[in-house]
Amino acid sequence: MRFFCRNLAAGALISLGCSVAAQAQGTVEVLHWWTSGGEAKAVGELKKSFEDAGGTWIDSPIAGGGGDAAMTALRARVVAGNPPTAVQLKGPGIQEWAREGALNDVDAVAQEENWDSVLPPVLAKIMKYEGEYVAAPVNIHRVDWIWANPDVLEKAGVEEMPTTWEEFNAASEKVQAAGLIALAHGGQPWQDATLFEDVVLGVGGPDFYRKALVDLDQEALTGATMVASFDQLRTLRGFVDPNFSGRDWNLATAMVMRGEAAFQIMGDWAKGEFLAAGKVPGEDFLCAPTPGEGFVLNSDSFTFFKVAGEENLVGQKKLASLIMSPGFQKTFNLAKGSIPARTDVPLDDFDTCAKRSHADLVAAIESDSLVPSMAHEMAIPRSVRGEFLDLVTEFFNSDMSSEDAAKRLGEAVARAM
Numbered sequence: 001m002r003f004f005c006r007n008l009a010a011g012a013l014i015s016l017g018c019s020v021a022a023q024a025q026g027t028v029e030v031l032h033w034w035t036s037g038g039e040a041k042a043v044g045e046l047k048k049s050f051e052d053a054g055g056t057w058i059d060s061p062i063a064g065g066g067g068d069a070a071m072t073a074l075r076a077r078v079v080a081g082n083p084p085t086a087v088q089l090k091g092p093g094i095q096e097w098a099r100e101g102a103l104n105d106v107d108a109v110a111q112e113e114n115w116d117s118v119l120p121p122v123l124a125k126i127m128k129y130e131g132e133y134v135a136a137p138v139n140i141h142r143v144d145w146i147w148a149n150p151d152v153l154e155k156a157g158v159e160e161m162p163t164t165w166e167e168f169n170a171a172s173e174k175v176q177a178a179g180l181i182a183l184a185h186g187g188q189p190w191q192d193a194t195l196f197e198d199v200v201l202g203v204g205g206p207d208f209y210r211k212a213l214v215d216l217d218q219e220a221l222t223g224a225t226m227v228a229s230f231d232q233l234r235t236l237r238g239f240v241d242p243n244f245s246g247r248d249w250n251l252a253t254a255m256v257m258r259g260e261a262a263f264q265i266m267g268d269w270a271k272g273e274f275l276a277a278g279k280v281p282g283e284d285f286l287c288a289p290t291p292g293e294g295f296v297l298n299s300d301s302f303t304f305f306k307v308a309g310e311e312n313l314v315g316q317k318k319l320a321s322l323i324m325s326p327g328f329q330k331t332f333n334l335a336k337g338s339i340p341a342r343t344d345v346p347l348d349d350f351d352t353c354a355k356r357s358h359a360d361l362v363a364a365i366e367s368d369s370l371v372p373s374m375a376h377e378m379a380i381p382r383s384v385r386g387e388f389l390d391l392v393t394e395f396f397n398s399d400m401s402s403e404d405a406a407k408r409l410g411e412a413v414a415r416a417m
């Protein structure tokens with residue numbers, strides 16, 4: 001009888017007296033760190049779409065840009081044997097958790113929807129463990145951007161967005177001479193590391209970036225190009241206002257918005273803040289890549305942790321499928337400031353910064369100048385990244401020489417490996 005009942009439609013079940021078990025609609029508890037204006041708007045789109053599809057969403061936000069606090073909370077939850085269903089997690093972190101046996105795969109969904117054919121191979125690789133999808137990407141964020149307030153530039157007599165570090169330095173000096181803040185920055189380790197990696201790419205180029213920040217090559221870490229990168233970082237430190245310490249990144253964005261500062265160097269989640277405040281790119285704010293060749297890649301994804309129970313498993317599959325749907329990828333990324341992870345979503349409704357990001361991404365893949373973000377956990381294990389963050393922040397907040405910084409960076413990385 002049970003088998004017979006199980007294979008009937010709901011109406012027939014009732015008329016034949018079979019008990020009607022509620023069909024799982026899917027529940028997810030989602031751990032993420034999207035709490036700023038633009039971020040909250042974007043994750044709100046995900047929640048809404050999931051609920052519209054009949055699912056139940058339990059929100060677990062852990063504030064803290066760059067996700068360091070969220071990752072600490074995640075570890076505690078897993079150790080306590082109570083992982084969230086889905087977690088905003090990326091890069092090698094996905095592989096690390098998969099190796100620990102902490103993840104469920106969503107490969108059946110990925111195969112059915114043919115994710116391989118719509119994702120750039122560089123992203124598909126990150127989402128898989130031993131050939132099976134354990135994560136779904138929502139976007140492609142570019143880290144190497146300068147955001148600027150055109151009114152401030154005009155007041156300071158800066159006519160063009162800078163295209164070299166020399167031009168950036170000269171423009172910043174003009175802004176300071178006009179009595180305004182040149183560089184809005186938040187003194188938190190991940191933000192310092194964001195500046196640092198953009199400078200390393202600009203000063204050393206993509207091959208040097210890879211040697212130093214991905215392959216962790218000692219010669220690159222301690223050599224003359226790294227010293228020159230620290231020199232430029234020291235120069236940038238001089239463009240920051242005295243109250244930068246501990247400031248959240250979105251407050252730095254607000255300084256540019258309000259015309260208190262000329263520039264912010266930050267990934268395009270900053271654009272999400274401008275857009276959430278109703279600002280128009282090209283009019284109220286400007287975007288340009290940081291000087292130098294290449295593209296620093298950051299991609300947000302959701303990873304599915306080992307939970308049991310039909311309701312949770314249905315929730316994971318539903319969320320995975322939704323994240324990868326073209327409609328959602330468009331809506332979400334219009335709010336988040338990023339571009340879709342899928343390659344087949346038309347960008348007609350996206351702004352000029354997003355279109356530039358896409359064109360530069362395609363060019364960077366072709367010329368092999370796409371590099372993964374160290375600061376945003378796309379490049380190296382967390383433990384080694386931690387050494388970079390500590391050293392770069394110490395440099396930024398002291399009078400350490402560039403030579404000492406490069407030497408100590410080499411030592412710290414060697415210790416961590």
Ligand code: BGC
Nearest residue numbers: 039064065066269298300376
């Ligand atoms: C994430 C973004 C987020 C930013 C600031 C980055 O690491 O990839 O999605 O907006 O941190 O919190």
